[in-house]
Amino acid sequence: MTGGGRLAEAKALLRRLIAIDSVSDASNLPVVDFVEAYLRSLGLEARRAPNAAGDKAAILATIGPRFDGGVVLSGHTDVVPVEGQPWSSPPFALREESGRLFGRGACDMKGFAACVLAMVPAFRDAGLKRPVHIVLSYDEETTCLGSRDVIGWFGKDEPLPAAVIVGEPTMMAVADAHKSVATFRTLVTGREAHSAMPALGANAVAVAADIVSEIGDLARAYEEGPLDSRFTPPYSTLHVGMIRGGTARNILARECVFEWEFRGLPGVSSASAMAKVQAFVDAVATPRLTRFVSGPAIATIMEVDVPPLAPAPGSAAERLALRLTRSNQTIAVSFATESGHFQAAGLPTIVCGPGSIDQAHKPDEFVDEAQLAACLEFLQRLADDLAR
Known part of the structure; x- marks a missing residue:
C-alpha cells in the first residue's frame, strides 16, 4: 500500500473509531469488538483482559514471532465527555476541514490507534524478526489502571518487550518524562445547628474552606521548588477542582466534600503532598471542627495514583524512538499517561504520538492530517527496523 493509501486507510479507521462513543463512564467493548473484527479480517487474533465487572476490556495483539525483544505500541480506547462543550459539529462524527480531522478522540488518542491499525498489514507482511505488540486499554482518562493486567502478562505468558511506545499526543516528539497525578477526595463531616448558635454544632463548610486555603498555600510553596525547567510549569502542582456542601445559608453545614489533585515532578511523591x-x-482543621462538639471528623482517600515517567537517558526505548523520529533530543510533558505503569514494570518506555495535547479534552478536538502521515512514516520505519 502506498503512503497515500495508508493515510486514507488511517482516516477511514479514525472515522469508525470516533463514531463509537467510548466515554470513560461507558463500556469500551464496542471499540474492542470493532478492533478484534478488524484484526481477524487480517488473520490476527487479540487477547482480552476484562475488568472485574466485565463491561470493559484491554486487548493485546502480537504481530510477528513470539520472541522477547519486541516493541509495544500502546494507546487507550476511552475518551473524555463532551457534555456542555460548544462543538461546531457532532463530536462523534469525523469532520474534515483544511487538513484537520475533528472529533472526540481524534487527538487523544484514537488518531494514534487508527495509524497503528492501518499499519497492521505492513507489520504482518514485513517479515518481522522481533514482534510488535499492540495494546489498547480502557479507563486511562479516569484511573490509568486499564492497562495493568496486560502489562503483567509481559515476561510471563507473553514475550518480554525491549521497548514501549505510548502514543499520546506529542507532535511526534519523543517524551522521556512526565509528571505523576494523584487525585484525592476529602470529606468533612460536621454537625448541623442554627447559624446563630455556632457553639452547638460544627460547620463542615468553614473547616473545608480552611483546608482548601491550606492547599492553596502549599501549591504556592511548590512553585518555589523543586524546579525542573523541562516541564511547563516547571514545578509540582496542587489544585482543588470541585467542592460542595451545606443545605441552607442559616444552617451550620453537616457535610462538605472537595476533590483535589497533585501533579508531581518525577522524584516528588504524591504521598508527600x-x-x-x-x-x-x-x-489545625480537626481541632477547629471539634472545638465545641465531639464526633465530627475529616477523612481523605486517594482515588487515583498514576506514577510519573522518569527520564532514563540512553534506554532502549529512547534510542529507538529518536532513531525513528530522526531526532537527537527529547522533551518532557506535564500530563500523565500509562507510561509510568510500563516503566514501573521494568519496561523501557517513552511517549510519542500524533497531535498536540493543546487540542485534547476541548470542544472541536482535532488532529492534523499531516501528523497522522508523520506517525505512519514513524511506524513504517519501526517495521523496517524490526525486520532487520
Missing part, C-alpha cells in the same frame, strides 16, 4: 495536607488536618 498528601502528608502535608494531612498534617494541617491533624494539627
Whole structure:
C-alpha cells in the first residue's frame, strides 16, 4: 500500500473509531469488538483482559514471532465527555476541514490507534524478526489502571518487550518524562445547628474552606521548588477542582466534600503532598471542627495514583524512538499517561504520538492530517527496523 493509501486507510479507521462513543463512564467493548473484527479480517487474533465487572476490556495483539525483544505500541480506547462543550459539529462524527480531522478522540488518542491499525498489514507482511505488540486499554482518562493486567502478562505468558511506545499526543516528539497525578477526595463531616448558635454544632463548610486555603498555600510553596525547567510549569502542582456542601445559608453545614489533585515532578511523591495536607488536618482543621462538639471528623482517600515517567537517558526505548523520529533530543510533558505503569514494570518506555495535547479534552478536538502521515512514516520505519 502506498503512503497515500495508508493515510486514507488511517482516516477511514479514525472515522469508525470516533463514531463509537467510548466515554470513560461507558463500556469500551464496542471499540474492542470493532478492533478484534478488524484484526481477524487480517488473520490476527487479540487477547482480552476484562475488568472485574466485565463491561470493559484491554486487548493485546502480537504481530510477528513470539520472541522477547519486541516493541509495544500502546494507546487507550476511552475518551473524555463532551457534555456542555460548544462543538461546531457532532463530536462523534469525523469532520474534515483544511487538513484537520475533528472529533472526540481524534487527538487523544484514537488518531494514534487508527495509524497503528492501518499499519497492521505492513507489520504482518514485513517479515518481522522481533514482534510488535499492540495494546489498547480502557479507563486511562479516569484511573490509568486499564492497562495493568496486560502489562503483567509481559515476561510471563507473553514475550518480554525491549521497548514501549505510548502514543499520546506529542507532535511526534519523543517524551522521556512526565509528571505523576494523584487525585484525592476529602470529606468533612460536621454537625448541623442554627447559624446563630455556632457553639452547638460544627460547620463542615468553614473547616473545608480552611483546608482548601491550606492547599492553596502549599501549591504556592511548590512553585518555589523543586524546579525542573523541562516541564511547563516547571514545578509540582496542587489544585482543588470541585467542592460542595451545606443545605441552607442559616444552617451550620453537616457535610462538605472537595476533590483535589497533585501533579508531581518525577522524584516528588504524591504521598508527600498528601502528608502535608494531612498534617494541617491533624494539627489545625480537626481541632477547629471539634472545638465545641465531639464526633465530627475529616477523612481523605486517594482515588487515583498514576506514577510519573522518569527520564532514563540512553534506554532502549529512547534510542529507538529518536532513531525513528530522526531526532537527537527529547522533551518532557506535564500530563500523565500509562507510561509510568510500563516503566514501573521494568519496561523501557517513552511517549510519542500524533497531535498536540493543546487540542485534547476541548470542544472541536482535532488532529492534523499531516501528523497522522508523520506517525505512519514513524511506524513504517519501526517495521523496517524490526525486520532487520
